[in-house]
Structures are given as C-alpha cells and as structure tokens.
Amino acid sequence: MQVRRSVALEYFGIVTMFVVSGHTTVKSFRKPLVGSRYAGAPLERRLWNKRKCARLWMQQTSSAGTAGTGTADASSTDSKPTAGVGTVAVFGASGRTGKQLLRQLCSQRACRQVRAIVRDASRLRNELASWKQDPSLNGVHVDVRAVGDLTRLDSNALSELVRGVDAIIWSAGASGGRDGFQTSPAALDEATLQRLCSVLATESTANGVTFRSPDEMVRVLDFGRGPLVPAAFTAVDDVIMGGQSKSSFHFDSNDSVGLFTGLVTTDGGGGFCHVRCDASAVMPAERFGDAPLVNVDENGRSVPHWDLAAYDGIALVVRGDGRRYKVNLKTSSEPELVFQQEFVTSDDLPPGTFETHFLPFADFVPVRRGEPVYSTGSAQLYAMKLDPNRIRSVGLVYSKVAIGGGPAIDFRPGRFHLACRRICAYRQVPPRFLALSSAAVTRPYWPPLKRQAYPELAQVPIVKLNPAGVLGHKLAGEDAVRTLVSHRSSLGAPYAIVRAVGLNDGDDPDFPGAAQGELRFGQGDLMVGKISRTVLAELLVNLLNEPEGFCKTFEVKQEPKTMSRNGTGASAATLSLAEKLRQLRTDVARALKPWNPPPSLS
Structure with missing residues (x-):
C-alpha cells in the first residue's frame, strides 16, 4: 500500500513555508498567527468554566474500585x-x-x-x-x-x-x-x-x-433530526457583490446529514459561498438541537441567541472534500461583523465515516468585510473578543479569502461539498x-521532500533501523x-x-x-x-x-x-x-x- 501523504500549510504573518507531512490519520495544520492562541489571552469566562468543569469531575468520580486477585x-x-x-x-x-x-x-x-x-x-x-x-x-x-x-x-x-x-x-x-x-x-x-x-x-x-458526563457537550444543530434543520439555513453568496457563485444547504436522507454544496467561481469579482442559520429560525429549539435559546433585548426588540458561555468551543462533525472551510459566529446586529475560524477537511475518509474538528472560542477572530479587526492603542491584538453567551447565528463559508484577510493559497474554484452531521458546543476537560x-x-515514512528539509532528524539510529x-x-x-x-x-x-x-x-x-x-x-x-x-x-x-x-x-x-x-x-x-x-x-x-x-x- 502506498504511503498516504498530505500537504500542511504553515504560515506566520507574511512568511509562508510548505511542509510535506508523512502518514497520519489526523489532518492537522498550524493556524495563521492572527487566529492562533498566541494572538491574545483566553477569555476569563473560558478559564473559569474549565476550573468549574475540573471541580465537577472531582465531585462525580467514584472512589470505589474493583478488587482483584x-x-x-x-x-x-x-x-x-x-x-x-x-x-x-x-x-x-x-x-x-x-x-x-x-x-x-x-x-x-x-x-x-x-x-x-x-x-x-x-x-x-x-x-x-x-x-x-x-x-x-x-x-x-x-x-x-x-x-x-x-x-x-x-x-x-x-x-x-x-x-x-x-x-x-x-x-x-x-x-x-x-x-x-x-x-x-x-x-x-x-x-x-x-x-x-x-x-x-x-x-x-x-x-x-x-x-465523560452528559453536560460536557451540547448539540447546537443536529442534522440527524430531519430536513427541518438544514432548511433553517439561508444562502448568502457572492452574488450580493456582483459575483456568480451559488450554493445551497439541503438534507441528505440517505446519511441523515446536512449538505453544504455549490459552485464557487471568481467570475464577476466574487469568490465565496456562505450559508447561515439564525437563532431566530430554530424555534422551537428542541426540534433542532439541545442548546437552549435565550431572548436578549436589543433596542426594545427581543432577539433570540444561543447562550454557550458554559462551553469552550464549537465542535463540527463533518465529512468534506479536502478543502479549507470557515465557521462564522455572529454576536451583534452589525451586518458585516462576524467572528471566524477555519478548519481543513480530509478527502480520504473511509465511506460512511466523519471527522470532528474542535474550534476553541478563544481562537475566533473578529472580521469585518473579510479583514481582521485589530485594536488601536491597546496591548490586545484584536479590538474585541467573542462573547459565547450571545451567538445569534452560525454560518459555514468556502472562500478565496483566508482568515487573515489575504488570499487563501489552497483555494480551488469549482464544485465543493461538505456533509455536516452535527454542530456542537464542547467543554475542554x-x-x-x-x-x-x-x-x-512518523519519520521512517516521511516523503523525500521532508527528509531533505530535516536530514538530521531522518538519520537518527531508531529511524534508520526501525526494528x-x-x-x-x-x-x-x-x-x-x-x-x-x-x-x-x-x-x-x-x-x-x-x-x-x-x-x-x-x-x-x-x-x-x-x-x-x-x-x-x-x-x-x-x-x-x-x-x-x-x-x-x-x-x-x-x-x-x-x-x-x-x-x-x-x-x-x-x-x-x-x-x-x-x-x-x-x-x-x-x-x-x-x-x-x-x-x-x-x-x-x-x-x-x-x-x-x-x-x-x-
């Protein structure tokens, strides 16, 4: 059997380095600096939740052990x-x-x-x-x-x-x-x-x-509950700015998943497809998932939100096509402001299987019109942080623009497909x-390019012998x-x-x-x-x-x-x-x- 290889793109700021990795069943990649944990301190609420979760573990674990010979x-x-x-x-x-x-x-x-x-x-x-x-x-x-x-x-x-x-x-x-x-x-x-x-x-x-205890994960959108869930999504493609891309989000009854599919093109100055589900569209909430909705007063109007403050991030259970997708979380009424993070899907999963991507809330980047919103006159890199107790919409994006505002170097125009089994909020425990x-x-199975890049690592005795x-x-x-x-x-x-x-x-x-x-x-x-x-x-x-x-x-x-x-x-x-x-x-x-x-x- 041939060694499976993947290409991981590692980039920090404006410096780009290509690294060819060896076999692994984890398609992981280093996020750009603007979206990494180096970008700023984690949310205080997030740290508090982790300590609380650890205390819950201490209270729930049993002291009884099974005696043996x-x-x-x-x-x-x-x-x-x-x-x-x-x-x-x-x-x-x-x-x-x-x-x-x-x-x-x-x-x-x-x-x-x-x-x-x-x-x-x-x-x-x-x-x-x-x-x-x-x-x-x-x-x-x-x-x-x-x-x-x-x-x-x-x-x-x-x-x-x-x-x-x-x-x-x-x-x-x-x-x-x-x-x-x-x-x-x-x-x-x-x-x-x-x-x-x-x-x-x-x-x-x-x-x-x-x-694990049941309260460590909550299903925000469970597509296995039927066509009602993907029907709550609305397509917001680049046609709003003169582009010609087109996408849809529909239910696949064979696998009980939501399918984000479409054709993305750069013709007409476009280059993105986007579907979005507003919290106001998932009423009653129990028909769509397990995460409760709360109503927040905004200028005298009651607006439903997901309150995910007790959790540390979003987990997506998906099956993709090897492309890099983005998740949009919206917390305010400002039309063009969202919080974004990205994930790269695998293109070689066995039939009928899915992968889970964990995206911590602390890694989400504030973005306006595709550009990160940086702070001015502050030690913090970004002007704002994601508030997980006021999430008013969840979106999926395939775009020619990367998180940092520059071009996505692995963007491929054409047809795409992303099957979604569920979108959850999870706690780090x-x-x-x-x-x-x-x-x-992994070193005995590195491809030649990586072995040339790190010759001293590929020549250590245990790697050469691999008994x-x-x-x-x-x-x-x-x-x-x-x-x-x-x-x-x-x-x-x-x-x-x-x-x-x-x-x-x-x-x-x-x-x-x-x-x-x-x-x-x-x-x-x-x-x-x-x-x-x-x-x-x-x-x-x-x-x-x-x-x-x-x-x-x-x-x-x-x-x-x-x-x-x-x-x-x-x-x-x-x-x-x-x-x-x-x-x-x-x-x-x-x-x-x-x-x-x-x-x-x-």
Whole structure:
C-alpha cells in the first residue's frame, strides 16, 4: 500500500513555508498567527468554566474500585487524595516508566486507587513493600492485576480490566534488546491498543467506563433530526457583490446529514459561498438541537441567541472534500461583523465515516468585510473578543479569502461539498486516556521532500533501523487513540498522546536532570533530545487534571533553562503547564482506517 501523504500549510504573518507531512490519520495544520492562541489571552469566562468543569469531575468520580486477585496495598492510612480522580488504570506498571508513574500517582495522591496492570506481579512486590516505609507514598491503594501477556487478552478481558476506572495511562510497550523484541510491536503497540480503544469506543455502557458526563457537550444543530434543520439555513453568496457563485444547504436522507454544496467561481469579482442559520429560525429549539435559546433585548426588540458561555468551543462533525472551510459566529446586529475560524477537511475518509474538528472560542477572530479587526492603542491584538453567551447565528463559508484577510493559497474554484452531521458546543476537560508514545513515529515514512528539509532528524539510529517496524506500529496505535472522540455521540473519551524523546534513567552525566531541566513541547514530530523518566511520569500525572491537554498529540523534552531573547531572564519555565499546552493545536478526530506501514524510506 502506498504511503498516504498530505500537504500542511504553515504560515506566520507574511512568511509562508510548505511542509510535506508523512502518514497520519489526523489532518492537522498550524493556524495563521492572527487566529492562533498566541494572538491574545483566553477569555476569563473560558478559564473559569474549565476550573468549574475540573471541580465537577472531582465531585462525580467514584472512589470505589474493583478488587482483584494479586492485590498489593501500599496504603496504611485513610488520608484523602488531593485530586478527585477515583481509579487510574496503568498499563505496563512494572516497567521503568510504569514504576515512576505509580510513584508519582501515590506521592501526589492524584487518585484514590491505582490499578497496576502488569505481566508478573513479582516485579512490583519488592517495590511496593518498600513504599510502606515511606509516609509520602502510602496514601493510595495499589491494586496489582497480573494478566500475563497483554497481547493474548481479548476484548472481554480488556473490558474487565478497565471496568469502573476513571482514567487510563498506557505506558506499555514492546520491549527487547540486541537480540530482538520479546513482545511483538505489531501485537502490543498496535493490535492490543486498538482492541482497548474499541472497548472504550463502544456505545454500550457495559464496560462501566465513565469518562465523560452528559453536560460536557451540547448539540447546537443536529442534522440527524430531519430536513427541518438544514432548511433553517439561508444562502448568502457572492452574488450580493456582483459575483456568480451559488450554493445551497439541503438534507441528505440517505446519511441523515446536512449538505453544504455549490459552485464557487471568481467570475464577476466574487469568490465565496456562505450559508447561515439564525437563532431566530430554530424555534422551537428542541426540534433542532439541545442548546437552549435565550431572548436578549436589543433596542426594545427581543432577539433570540444561543447562550454557550458554559462551553469552550464549537465542535463540527463533518465529512468534506479536502478543502479549507470557515465557521462564522455572529454576536451583534452589525451586518458585516462576524467572528471566524477555519478548519481543513480530509478527502480520504473511509465511506460512511466523519471527522470532528474542535474550534476553541478563544481562537475566533473578529472580521469585518473579510479583514481582521485589530485594536488601536491597546496591548490586545484584536479590538474585541467573542462573547459565547450571545451567538445569534452560525454560518459555514468556502472562500478565496483566508482568515487573515489575504488570499487563501489552497483555494480551488469549482464544485465543493461538505456533509455536516452535527454542530456542537464542547467543554475542554482533562484527558482521561493518556497514551505514552515515542518521538519519531512518523519519520521512517516521511516523503523525500521532508527528509531533505530535516536530514538530521531522518538519520537518527531508531529511524534508520526501525526494528520490526516498531515506529509504524506505535503510530497505528496512536491513530486508534485519536478515534476515541469520534466514535461516541458524546464525543467519547478525551485523550492526550505524549511522544517522549530519549528516556533517561539518571545515569547520563551530561543530561540536565529534573532539578535543572525545563519542559519543552512541540508538534510535527520534529523534536530530539532527552527527558527524565521521573519528569515524564510527573507530566503524565499532571495531565489528568489539565483541561488544556484535551485531545492533543505532542512531543516533549527536557532542556536547561535559558535566557529569553530580550535578556530579562524570563524563559519558558515561567509559563505554567496550562500555558504551554494552550499553544498546541487540537487534533482532528477521525475514524480509524486500515493501514499497513510500508518499509522505511531510505
């Protein structure tokens, strides 16, 4: 099978750089500077909602865990944990990183119980016995589940292992030495992780996994409720300015979706198609979605709005044609002022599947006549921020104009189609499935152009050797995790995928270590370096209570503290974990497609 390739367009201001990316089931792209999280501070309401959501999680999670055979109890007191996660299942808990995870979970009292899933309980027995002498480690119950070879467990056995848990950390991985792998990467890193994700993605609640509560997502417009929903949209094409483009929004009864279709042309000076749904057109609201409408008085007239202040962004469940579309949110009566953000659809989804795009409210840009509305005489970049409690219309746009006001460099005139299953408002919540992966998972399959651009990254030993295709199997496992938010109607299980660079056990004298090093995050699989296992474990545990890690894939490394460019002494270390994660883009959730990693490209 040929390697699937996509072209990601990365641009900052007026500088444009083309990067050809390797295989991934997440078609992600870096947004232009004007639409990024760097553009300004997030809404105070948004941050407040995240803290509130975290508190709700603490109140809702259960402290009850399922007792099992081979239990080793590291607790000798009834002291309460400081966090609200009930039971955390750790796969690969007896490995070098797994042991550090157990230690961090216990020392931070990040949960009430740890379900340590291991091949052989004897590998942890001495470790847990020593913890009883350390008061800082004896506040959490550790339930050891010895399961033998993970790769031999079927879906029912995996379902039983995660029954009743509130979070999962996957730190298992194929192990081996110079003589080869003791466990097949294809069987563990790919197939077993895929089976586990299939268990979590099932619509049935029989597995008892309670990752999400119903109030974390609300359907604003649910096109599955019939032709009434797309009929509420009105076409506002470029004919209003002399153009000749034409679009429509209609109901497809075969797939129960709304179809935004049309022909866009630049003839006559035009170049955009736009459909819009006003809140006033969705009465009664319960026939169109679950989001309630509120009436706001404007100049003595009652105007209906969607109040989405309790949420963090818009999630679109769509199936597209590889084009870049924009979402318009209107909050005022000013005719030409909207808030915009964009998303790029995939053109190679399996039949009948959809992808989910997450667009945070904080990333929406105020736009008037296609141009961003910048502030004057203020430290803020934009003149205004989106107020999510006063959304009076939702629109979809295909246009020759980019978010920043310049030409959309990937615009293609002609016919287009975008199938919409639903438009939702979502809350960012802390990840409940943490998958530990590896940096360099995409590099053996980079196309020649990217290998030429980053020769030093493509020539590291693990990439050149790629023993047993381990990097490709880890990538396929990642893909399975990324489907967790696309299978279930409630957006499924929130996750984070952490691609660690070289792991250090503290025996490298040149490595800065936990005391001196600071964390650096990146995306695009371009990171090299080292990280302490202790620091990595601490990061994974902290992510359990960090909403900014919601549905993101990223690399992480440790490096010495450095001076900032302005010489003030401020560095990335002055940023909190939330602030660092906020600068990373959210994944696009896609349905899993079969993929056999090809031989490494040399």
